[in-house]
Structure formats: structure tokens, C-alpha cells
Amino acid sequence: MTNMREFKKERLRSILKILERSKEPVSGSKLAEELGVSRQIIVQDIAYLRSQGYSIIATPRGYVLSEGKAKVSKLVAVKHEPEDIKEELLCIVRNGGRVLDVIVEHPVYGEIRGIIDVSTEEDVLKFISLMEMTKTEPLLKLSGGVHLHTIEAPDEETMRKILKELNEKGFLIEEV
Template identity: 35%
Template sequence: MSHQKKVLGEERRAMLLEILRSSSEPITGSELAKQANVSRQVIVGDISLLKAKQEPIIATSQGYMYLNDSNNVNQVERTIVSYHTADQTEAELNLLVDHGVIIKDVSVEHPVYGDLTASLHISNRKEVKQFIKQIQSNQATYLLELTGGIHMHTIVATNEQMLDEAVEALDQQGYIVRS
């Protein structure tokens, strides 16, 4: 931490909200901590308090985002059911972003916990690579590994045709589960 003064309590949380609201990109907890001159753990606590006050903040693999209603103007979304191995995750995600689709989240139906959903908000190959690197460097497992490869994604695009083309590309690779 630098020699600048720490931003305290409610003032800090108001500052965090302003930073997140004004950004169209995710911001890491470390970056927020640097701006507030506090530890990342303090930021984690602040974000939890803000979420408890119903602020629409999500944690993605790239950082925190404030979900503005204006972010969703002229967008359509669809939930798809996918099946593949963990080793095929990068290929699946790249196929989606290559079709101009944003991968909003991934979810699985766990036999004990029920629905488990993780926010992703991945929109390009760089973000795919960062996500895969985070999984590997943390020795984490993909949610699909809890369900033998079956998982769901909420995907977002500016029109239905983009979603259709992305799903068709996944289907050609054998990644789509049909009912």
C-alpha cells in the first residue's frame, strides 16, 4: 500500500460503486484495493456488503462488474446445454467468442447443491486465455467436471442469428446436447 490516506467505510464503498458503475470492463479486486489504499481482502468484504444491499455487482474471472441495465440494450440471450471434456473447454469458449457471442455464465446441476452458476462474461480470445490460465494456475477444476461434462452456458449476442450460428458451430463439433 502506498503512503496515501486510506479511504474508510461508507466513503470507500461509495467510491467502489462509482468506479464499477463507470467502467464497462471488469476491475480486479487488487486494482480496487490499490485505488482505495486498502487490502484486497477489505475489498472482498466491501463487495459482499454492497451485494447484500442489492447492488448488481458480479464477480467474474476477470474481476468485478456492475451490471447496468444499459449494458443489456439490444441484446438477446439463450441458455445452451453443452457436453465435452475439460480439455475441450478452451476450444468451446473460443468457438463462441469467435462468433461474436459473450459467454455470460456457466452452470451445472449438482446432485447435492442443486444449480451452481459461475459468472464468466467472456467476450474474446484474450479473456478465454486468461480464464484458462486462472483455472490452471489455481489448480481449479471446471464445473463440468462435477457432472461428467454436461453443463450450461448463458450466451449473449446482439441478434438471434449470431446465437444460431454459434450454436451451429458448437453442434458441428459435437458439443451441443439436443433434447
């Protein structure tokens, strides 16, 4: 039993090290392969690490350890058409921001949140391409274009630039 506990502790430390070193999201399958366990074990380990206070975000491309790089985080309300998603996201990342999520309010289900996690132009293009390839309807269609984003930036000045451009483009409703 002690050997199993030690093995699990070492595996948990290894997961954290892999996530800390990676500049990109790491898939559960890749973690499982590297550590010689099933993907289900990785899912359980990630849940345990979260319960211990580690901020691990699950994105469509894999897990990311949030290290608190961003010093400023804001929830902003925006509205636009589906064809403006790319322009909106590029506006944010080109100004130095990161879009963590999208949140819409649904009349039956209440709040629905989707992880976006884009911080570069390449991330945005991959996100848009994935939506197009899978023929996925954007969440904003559920709410007439109105939605929220959690945006991170390295400092207040960067956040001001992002909000100013969102406002100039007519996307910004208000900061929440």
C-alpha cells in the same frame, strides 16, 4: 455519525464510477487501495450495492458492473470433454458472444455455478491458462461433460450464429 454516512455514500458512488469506467474487471484490492479502505470494506460495500439493485458480478479477476449491454441472454445445455473447453468458449466469443458462467448438477450439493465471464479470445486464453496453472479440474468433470452456460449476445442474429456453430461442432444439447 453524519460524516461517516456521507463518507460511505461517497465511497459507494466512487465504486460505481470506477466499475462503470473500467473495461476490465476491477479487483477488490485495487478498489480498496484507490479508496483508502480495507478489502473487507469493499466486499461489504459490494454486497450493499447488490442489495440496492446494482448488478455487480464477482469474477476471478475482479468485479464487473453489468450494464445490460447484451440484449439477448440464453441458458444453453452443452456436452463435451474437458479438452474441448477452449474450442467451445472460442466458438462463442468469436461469434460475438459472452459466456457468463458454467452450471453443473451435483448429486450431493445440487446445482454448482462458476463464473467464467469471457467475451474475447484473450479472456478465453487467460481462463484456460489459469485452469492449467492451478491444475484445477473443470466443473464439467462432475457431470460427465454435461453442463449449462448463460450466454449473452448483442442481438438475436448473433445468438443464432453462436447456437448454430455450437450445434455443428456437436456441443449443443439444447436451449433451456
